């Protein structure tokens with residue numbers, strides 16, 4: 440019995456002992472394998488440096504790990520040798536660390552040289568013979584500590600609030616990222632390649648929304664891919680603009696018919712309250728329509744190098760009277776209560792119904808669409824960021840993409856949009872901003888402020904290659 444028992448037990452052990460041990464070992468290994476303490480993911484490095492480094496900005500490095508970091512080391516290597524920028528063994532391991540490392544203080548940095556940044560980090564995992572997982576990444580960085588060259592070649596001497604000016608500049612950098620003209624710390628104007636490499640021209644505008652007193656100057660600004668930035672001041676004499684204030688009484692009929700139609704045509708909800716409905720049309724919708732004009736104009740700026748730009752004076756609609764001017768500040772009243780105000784930023788020319796609109800300068804049709812308060816609107820691009828806007832039209836004889844020429848009939852006047860009587864709203868656009876058209880209707884102004892500046896600039900550029 441006893442022997443049998445032993446035997447039977449022996450058989451049982453022999454049959455199941457080894458598989459049980461193997462299973463146990465496997466489960467144990469499995470436990471270790473899936474245990475956070477034995478994770479096998481190396482620390483993650485975020486190196487927030489572009490391909491170029493100006494050796495002024497700190498290197499921004501973020502290290503993280505799903506267990507915890509125990510040590511790291513950041514090394515800078517160039518042709519002359521290496522320098523440890525930071526190295527730490529963390530007494531208390533942490534899961535995430537953000538480093539901002541100052542550039543090494545070196546005597547003479549090799550400009551345009553290629554350097555290496557080595558980032559090593561180790562985590563708290565028991566994996567890898569208890570030494571932890573290690574990351575060892577090498578990043579190649581190009582040194583560029585040279586600021587772009589920026590200088591003003593020539594420009595219109597004057598700019599008036601609401602008006603335009605021309606600027607020609609030189610901008611040069613091997614790794615140029617962006618260059619523009621900043622106006623009064625409020626807005627930027629794009630540069631268009633002009634005449635020769637590294638030279639640019641731009642028509643700039645003083646948006647009438649920027650008050651005379653708050654003008655802070657205009658500058659050409661350039662930034663390279665390493666973050667080096669430079670700027671040069673554009674010398675300008677400034678002139679104020681005499682704003683004309685107008686009080687307008689809005690009738691219930693206007694809000695019932697015109698405001699309602701304009702909002703409906705743009706798929707906007709129509710508020711029941713009369714004042715709210717007018718304000719929505721006059722303020723909200725106007726802002727959207729103005730934003731659209733700017734967006735379309737900027738999208739269509741050509742960046743091909745230009746050699747010449749000689750617009751002729753823009754001419755008033757033949758036989759028309761000017762019904763409203765540029766820079767009128769309109770104050771709107773409903774039942775003797777002021778409900779809103781807005782700028783009028785073009786010239787309203789009224790003559791006979793459905794009068795023919797012919798154009799004074801050739802260009803390209805970049806917009807032909809119903810645009811809220813502007814009604815059926817056409818925009819022509821004349822080059823160098825200059826455009827013209829024709830609003831409230833009835834029939835259009837052109838299409839988007841058409842090249843149009845001087846004296847071409849493009850449309851007829853009408854009453855589409857937020858208007859009562861038949862007229863043409865004519866606007867001049869500088870990079871999509873409505874400016875004072877009176878300047879551009881004056882051939883002498885165009886000559887002294889635009890074409891002579893371009894001609895003189897070419898002579899200066901040709902003397903200084």
Ligand SMILES: [Zn+2]
Nearest residue numbers: 785786787864
């Ligand atoms: Zn108008």
